[in-house]
Amino acid sequence: MDQHLSPRRRAYDLGLRLCMIFCAGVTCALLIFLIGYIFCRGLPNLTWDLLSGQTSYIQNTIGILPNILNTLYIIFVAMVIVLPLGVGAAVYLTEYAENRRLVSLIEFAAETLTGIPSIIFGLVGMLLFVQKMNLQAGILAGGLTLVVMILPTILRTTQESLKTVPQSYREGALALGAGKWHMVRTVVLPGAVDGIVTGCILAIGRIVGESAALLFTAGFGTVLYSFGEALNNSSATLTVALYLYANERGRTDIAFAIAAILMILTLVINLSASLVGKKLKK
Numbered sequence: 001m002d003q004h005l006s007p008r009r010r011a012y013d014l015g016l017r018l019c020m021i022f023c024a025g026v027t028c029a030l031l032i033f034l035i036g037y038i039f040c041r042g043l044p045n046l047t048w049d050l051l052s053g054q055t056s057y058i059q060n061t062i063g064i065l066p067n068i069l070n071t072l073y074i075i076f077v078a079m080v081i082v083l084p085l086g087v088g089a090a091v092y093l094t095e096y097a098e099n100r101r102l103v104s105l106i107e108f109a110a111e112t113l114t115g116i117p118s119i120i121f122g123l124v125g126m127l128l129f130v131q132k133m134n135l136q137a138g139i140l141a142g143g144l145t146l147v148v149m150i151l152p153t154i155l156r157t158t159q160e161s162l163k164t165v166p167q168s169y170r171e172g173a174l175a176l177g178a179g180k181w182h183m184v185r186t187v188v189l190p191g192a193v194d195g196i197v198t199g200c201i202l203a204i205g206r207i208v209g210e211s212a213a214l215l216f217t218a219g220f221g222t223v224l225y226s227f228g229e230a231l232n233n234s235s236a237t238l239t240v241a242l243y244l245y246a247n248e249r250g251r252t253d254i255a256f257a258i259a260a261i262l263m264i265l266t267l268v269i270n271l272s273a274s275l276v277g278k279k280l281k282k
Helices: 007-045 048-052 065-096 100-113 118-132 139-163 167-175 182-192 193-209 214-217 238-248 253-279
Strands: 054-056 061-064
Touching: 007 253, 048 061, 048 065, 054 065, 061 065, 061 100, 061 253, 065 100, 065 182, 065 238, 065 253, 100 139, 100 214, 118 139, 139 193, 139 214, 167 182, 182 193, 182 214, 193 214, 193 238, 193 253, 214 238, 238 253
Parallel strands: none
Antiparallel strands: 054 061
16 A cells, blocks of 8 residues: 555655654663662562561551551542542433533533642642641541542543443434433443443552642551551551651652552552453443
């Protein structure tokens, strides 16, 4: 087919192809360098005492077990709340809502919220959840703040995934006598599982990497709490701890160790979400 193209067009196509290969190579090289650098600086500093202990100025020990548990706690709290809200809202807007102008307005508002800096969410979360609702800075206040942050992501990714399900599937289910909700539950949602899982992965990635909003709402505490106690006690996540060790205490070795743990934790959570999505799709 290239033989029928003019020399100028072939040169143009070759230039574009080389440009795309160059861009892909630079992107992969940067990614490999970043991951390799963090692992080379962080993995040698990982010890069992660091992973299983907690920080104590009296005993002169440093441990990040409370921070690891706090990260898992806040992921659980945020996802348990935001997943039903986001998926439910997306199903209603896509399958049930009849006022298209209102749907467009909500979609525009959701897309606008995704571009707001996270520190603004932290400030609003502190004023609303901590001061107005009298919640203590902790996992609950931080989790509710993260719900507001990631709800637009879950909503929009789920909504776009629902739109990709062919209309003929819906019409076929209704023609066979299925009710509206039965059709949504057994035909539409299974066909949109990939998009829902993608939204969950993006949301979890933002939760794990968030620090600015949690500085205001979750606190800086490094005490080991149970899940119930951590809800209303100052509890620093891994990203907050990374900030504290890197900037406040000047321990870059601990900061790189935490960065390596964050990358491993994100990889494990994303793989788990993908496996769950494949199971649900079956």
